[in-house]
Amino acid sequence: MTILRLPAFFLTINPLPQPKPNNQSKTTQFMQVEKFYYDNKIVKAFGIATIVFGIVGMLAGLWAAIQIYYPAISLNLAATTFGRLRPLHTNAIIFAFVGNSIFTGVYYSLQRLCKARMFSDKLSWIHFWGWQAIIAAAAITLLMGYTTSKEYAELEWPIDIAITIVWVIFGINMFGTILKRREKHLYVAIWFYIATWVTVAMLHIVNSIAIPVSFMKSYSWYAGVQDALVQWWYGHNAVAFFLTTPILGLMYYFLPKAANRPVYSYRLSIIHFWALIFIYIWAGPHHLLYSALPDWAQSLGVVFSIMLIAPSWGGMLNGLFTLRGAWDKVREDPVLKFMVVAITCYGMSTFEGPMLSLKSINAISHFTDLTIAHVHIGGLGWNGFLAFAILYYMVPKMWGTTLYSKKLATNHFWLGTIGIILYAVPLYWAGFEQASMWKQFTPEGQIKYDFLQTVTNLIPMYISRSIGGTLYLVGALMMVYNLYKTVKKGIFIPNEAAEAAPLVKEVSHKKEYWHRVIERKPVTMLILSLILVSIGGLVQMIPTFLVKSNIPTIASVKPYTPLELQGRDIYVREGCYTCHSQMIRPFRDEVARYGEYSKAGEFVYDHPFQWGSKRTGPDLAREGAPKLKRPDSWHYNHMYDPRSMSPGSLMPQYVWLFDNKLDTGSTPAKIRAMRTLGVPYPKGYDKIANRDLMHQADSIAANLKKEKIESPSDVEIIALIAYLQRLGRDITNEPKPLAENK
Amino acid sequence: MNQNHWLKTNKILKMKFINYLEKVSGVDIFGLASLIIFFLFFLVMLTWVFKTKKKSYREISRIPLDN
Numbered sequence: 001m002t003i004l005r006l007p008a009f010f011l012t013i014n015p016l017p018q019p020k021p022n023n024q025s026k027t028t029q030f031m032q033v034e035k036f037y038y039d040n041k042i043v044k045a046f047g048i049a050t051i052v053f054g055i056v057g058m059l060a061g062l063w064a065a066i067q068i069y070y071p072a073i074s075l076n077l078a079a080t081t082f083g084r085l086r087p088l089h090t091n092a093i094i095f096a097f098v099g100n101s102i103f104t105g106v107y108y109s110l111q112r113l114c115k116a117r118m119f120s121d122k123l124s125w126i127h128f129w130g131w132q133a134i135i136a137a138a139a140i141t142l143l144m145g146y147t148t149s150k151e152y153a154e155l156e157w158p159i160d161i162a163i164t165i166v167w168v169i170f171g172i173n174m175f176g177t178i179l180k181r182r183e184k185h186l187y188v189a190i191w192f193y194i195a196t197w198v199t200v201a202m203l204h205i206v207n208s209i210a211i212p213v214s215f216m217k218s219y220s221w222y223a224g225v226q227d228a229l230v231q232w233w234y235g236h237n238a239v240a241f242f243l244t245t246p247i248l249g250l251m252y253y254f255l256p257k258a259a260n261r262p263v264y265s266y267r268l269s270i271i272h273f274w275a276l277i278f279i280y281i282w283a284g285p286h287h288l289l290y291s292a293l294p295d296w297a298q299s300l301g302v303v304f305s306i307m308l309i310a311p312s313w314g315g316m317l318n319g320l321f322t323l324r325g326a327w328d329k330v331r332e333d334p335v336l337k338f339m340v341v342a343i344t345c346y347g348m349s350t351f352e353g354p355m356l357s358l359k360s361i362n363a364i365s366h367f368t369d370l371t372i373a374h375v376h377i378g379g380l381g382w383n384g385f386l387a388f389a390i391l392y393y394m395v396p397k398m399w400g401t402t403l404y405s406k407k408l409a410t411n412h413f414w415l416g417t418i419g420i421i422l423y424a425v426p427l428y429w430a431g432f433e434q435a436s437m438w439k440q441f442t443p444e445g446q447i448k449y450d451f452l453q454t455v456t457n458l459i460p461m462y463i464s465r466s467i468g469g470t471l472y473l474v475g476a477l478m479m480v481y482n483l484y485k486t487v488k489k490g491i492f493i494p495n496e497a498a499e500a501a502p503l504v505k506e507v508s509h510k511k512e513y514w515h516r517v518i519e520r521k522p523v524t525m526l527i528l529s530l531i532l533v534s535i536g537g538l539v540q541m542i543p544t545f546l547v548k549s550n551i552p553t554i555a556s557v558k559p560y561t562p563l564e565l566q567g568r569d570i571y572v573r574e575g576c577y578t579c580h581s582q583m584i585r586p587f588r589d590e591v592a593r594y595g596e597y598s599k600a601g602e603f604v605y606d607h608p609f610q611w612g613s614k615r616t617g618p619d620l621a622r623e624g625a626p627k628l629k630r631p632d633s634w635h636y637n638h639m640y641d642p643r644s645m646s647p648g649s650l651m652p653q654y655v656w657l658f659d660n661k662l663d664t665g666s667t668p669a670k671i672r673a674m675r676t677l678g679v680p681y682p683k684g685y686d687k688i689a690n691r692d693l694m695h696q697a698d699s700i701a702a703n704l705k706k707e708k709i710e711s712p713s714d715v716e717i718i719a720l721i722a723y724l725q726r727l728g729r730d731i732t733n734e735p736k737p738l739a740e741n742k
Numbered sequence: 743m744n745q746n747h748w749l750k751t752n753k754i755l756k757m758k759f760i761n762y763l764e765k766v767s768g769v770d771i772f773g774l775a776s777l778i779i780f781f782l783f784f785l786v787m788l789t790w791v792f793k794t795k796k797k798s799y800r801e802i803s804r805i806p807l808d809n
Binding site: 256278 | 775776779783784787788790791792794796799800801802803804805806807
């Protein structure tokens with residue numbers, strides 16, 4: 001039906017024959033120009049927030065990066081351990097640094113492209129303070145261990161609601177400005193802003209659907225494979241629509257401004273826009289290759305990822321060709337220098353992305369540092385450098401002066417560029433090296449390298465990466481100094497005067513094509529964008545949710561016991577998924593190392609899924625299975641001091657788990673929430689769950705006692721041991737693994 | 743937890759909202775539908791792009807430079 005409706009929809013927006021022209025259009029010539037003022041104060045506020053949170057996010061990243069080879073620097077504190085610091089770093093960079101830089105650039109460019117002040121100053125400031133409050137809440141709660149464990153969507157449900165409200169306020173303000181504009185056409189940058197707004201809203205809402213258990217704790221509405229599909233549909237498109245499309249909008253505004261020439265091909269920019277937003281949304285499943293996701297969905301993700309090269313490179317070339325005949329300016333102007341490297345990094349990461357989505361390459365890149373290198377080409381190069389470029393451009397303009405030191409800015413540029421290379425190149429190497437070490441067998445057919453060897457071997461690369469990150473951070477600090485001195489020598493223009501004729505409802509001279517109408521109508525543009533981005537998601541998700549043969553059920557897979565469920569929540573809280581996967585791919589080496597490959601039916605009670613995306617530690621999907629099973633005492637000692645059981649281990653110590661009392665008060669609510677989600681706990685089980693919990697905890701404490709370890713049974717470590725010992729145990733009970741259930 | 747209990751309540755996952763979605767008909771044509779949507783989309787977009795006059799693009803592309 002959708003197919004039939006789509007042309008009809010297009011026809012409805014094809015304008016009917018217009019009346020003959022009259023003299024009304026000529027009135028524009030005699031219209032009184034209106035004087036108005038651009039709001040620079042809000043741009044300044046978002047700019048300061050960009051700089052502050054950029055530095056904070058980079059510091060968190062550097063701290064986390066050093067922990068990988070020097071775990072003691074976590075200070076053995078829960079809040080500053082890698083599993084909590086890494087989500088803080090990613091969220092700070094994505095939503096605080098890049099997010100604020102987007103708002104800085106949008107509030108600056110939108111007003112000028114629309115020839116209008118923002119729709120409402122009040123909404124601008126609610127947006128600003130609302131967003132900063134969300135960032136502060138995120139920083140505090142992530143360090144306290146409140147997390148959903150869904151990457152880049154870790155924030156708990158009250159903050160998710162706040163994000164939705166603030167995002168809607170931003171949308172009202174943006175559309176209000178567009179509607180009261182004095183410029184007839186919507187320039188392509190505004191299309192990118194509109195698509196960003198509508199798609200991020202959709203992604204955020206769909207992926208954040210969860211059932212609250214208490215204030216600051218919820219369980220994902222989806223389970224296992226479906227949760228993974230929704231999460232990576234979100235994760236991939238957060239990169240697409242938060243880290244790419246708005247930045248492209250900024251590129252299409254600020255690059256022509258800085259180079260003082262129009263974009264190379266406006267036609268190409270339109271193709272770039274529509275093709276990009278249409279194709280991007282389909283590519284999410286490439287994050288789940290060789291996983292338990294149905295094969296057809298994986299293939300779909302690969303095909304669309306390869307197609308993405310075309311629009312992405314179209315956009316990159318459009319950016320670089322804009323500088324044709326102006327390369328001499330690049331030599332002089334630091335703004336253009338940053339832009340050239342940013343756009344080149346965009347081209348590089350959008351080439352890498354499709355390559356990494358090929359199954360043969362993904363077998364090497366997934367779970368290794370190759371992916372980390374790839375995202376940092378995008379993060380440091382594309383997002384970071386473009387943010388720096390627009391700050392260097394806007395600050396002198398808004399303070400009515402020139403940049404304090406071009407030389408310092410050029411030094412920042414070189415430090416940053418060298419930093420990116422020192423960061424990424426060793427990690428590319430590390431990715432290839434680790435994957436090839438994983439896959440090697442001895443002539444006798446045994447795995448050649450212990451997992452730990454494959455990690456400790458990478459320490460020199462990790463050190464180089466942190467040096468690269470340090471250089472990049474030093475460069476950013478130089479920018480802070482440079483901009484501070486620039487501000488000091490200028491005078492801030494809070495309200496920048498401008499004038500333009502008001503927009504008059506124009507009657508066309510001849511029949512127009514419908515596209516001319518779309519490009520002037522923001523609401524039509526919004527609806528078209530939403531339809532386009534919905535299609536890809538729906539085609540992937542609906543069959544995965546509906547067709548039962550996609551998730552074959554396994555009779556022996558049972559819900560977690562109450563103690564295991566509590567242990568799982570501790571696993572989530574400590575961010576164990578940031579270093580450990582729970583997804584054994586169907587490769588010879590992985591099956592030999594970890595056991596039977598993971599099946600879709602094993603995860604049906606996993607709210608949320610814990611497949612992970614990186615293995616700094618080994619996979620844990622079969623940690624409790626007989627083949628790998630270690631005594632409770634091993635886990636107890638290992639969690640207290642990993643190096644006592646695995647000499648040379650890079651895992652942090654989790655000493656607080658030995659003192660923290662297990663919060664059994666939350667058990668009934670957790671069981672009830674799981675029942676609501678369809679996990680078959682018997683009716684009324686929530687009332688007696690703690691009895692079973694204590695029984696199991698006592699038996700683990702008794703096991704420990706046999707190994708001469710005295711531990712109370714009501715501490716968190718006991719629950720975590722119960723969970724780890726449960727992992728992968730169900731499937732070993734199943735003689736014939738799969739029973740198709742059509 | 744009593745193992746026998748789980749054997750008795752050996753139910754597969756039935757998330758409630760699936761029960762509603764199951765009633766959506768025509769899921770099988772999704773593959774074909776997506777292919778057609780894909781081609782239609784590009785056909786419409788390219789028609790749009792190449793039917794528009796170059797002069798119009800020249801004007802619009804100068805918008806950032808006019809302020």
